[in-house]
Amino acid sequence: xxxxxxxxxxxxxxxxxxxxxxQFLQRAGKAFNDRQVRSELTVNNGEKFGNWTWxxxxxxxFYAVGFSVRxxxxxxxxxxxxxxxxxxxxxxxxNRNFLYYVESHTGHFGEWSHPxxxxxxxxxxxxxxxxxxRGIFGDDTAVNNIKFRCSSNPILEAPGTDWGExxxxxxxxxxxxxxGIETKMEEYQWALDDSSLNDVKFHCxxxxxx
Numbered sequence: 464x465x466x467x468x469x470x471x472x473x474x475x476x477x478x479x480x481x482x483x484x485x486q487f488l489q490r491a492g493k494a495f496n497d498r499q500v501r502s503e504l505t506v507n508n509g510e511k512f513g514n515w516t517w518x519x520x521x522x523x524x525f526y527a528v529g530f531s532v533r534x535x536x537x538x539x540x541x542x543x544x545x546x547x548x549x550x551x552x553x554x555x556x557x558n559r560n561f562l563y564y565v566e567s568h569t570g571h572f573g574e575w576s577h578p579x580x581x582x583x584x585x586x587x588x589x590x591x592x593x594x595x596x597r598g599i600f601g602d603d604t605a606v607n608n609i610k611f612r613c614s615s616n617p618i619l620e621a622p623g624t625d626w627g628e629x630x631x632x633x634x635x636x637x638x639x640x641x642x643g644i645e646t647k648m649e650e651y652q653w654a655l656d657d658s659s660l661n662d663v664k665f666h667c668x669x670x671x672x673x
Contacts, residue, residue, distance in 0.1 A: 465572045469531075483559060484560065487559075493518075498523055498670075500642070502634075503640070505633060505664045506633050507670060510593055510594075511661065515646075515662075517567060519645075526554065526640035527657065528554045528585055529619075530552060531552075531578045532545055532549055533547040535624075536625065542657055545604035546606045550575065551586070551620060551643075551644055552580070557583070565643060567646055569650055581619070583615045584616060585613065586611045588639075589610060590632045592630075595627065606662065606663070607623050607624045609663070643666035
């Protein structure tokens with residue numbers, strides 16, 4: 464009887480593995496930076512440290528349907544950096560079995576969160592939570608968290624930290640969706656105060672008329 468139960472359990476496991484959909488994920492990097500952009504989404508509460516880095520674009524006809532963030536949790540008296548990066552997941556025609564991802568430049572601290580996806584549709588606008596400059600003796604964290612609005616209306620909030628306040632929402636991508644990202648990043652400061660991610664902007668691309 465024991466051997467029969469073992470065989471049945473193995474059969475169930477194999478069957479479930481065949482039924483499970485596989486997801487293929489590949490970084491787009493700068494390979495698709497010649498994609499035509501309709502507009503840029505920006506907000507006015509980003510911080511001042513660092514420089515704008517490079518854009519990364521989803522491939523043609525791919526749009527951002529989800530995201531994850533690289534976040535350093537509260538360091539309790541040590542140097543805090545909060546949000547260090549944002550990663551977009553790009554899909555074509557709602558097919559989430561094959562995804563590209565784009566992230567531009569990211570910081571060195573923290574771990575990537577579990578991806579969050581729109582239940583349907585694409586990402587169309589955002590807002591960021593920012594802690595203002597803390598002064599010469601303060602611990603700057605700059606961007607702490609981000610929210611996205613989906614074209615199907617849900618709002619997704621990252622599992623970031625809670626210093627600072629949310630600013631206004633960006634404008635929306637009206638005929639398509641978010642298709643690229645560019646970050647403003649303060650490079651590693653060694654023994655000085657790190658703020659890491661200071662601002663972000665996203666690119667809008669129109670849907671194909673074909």
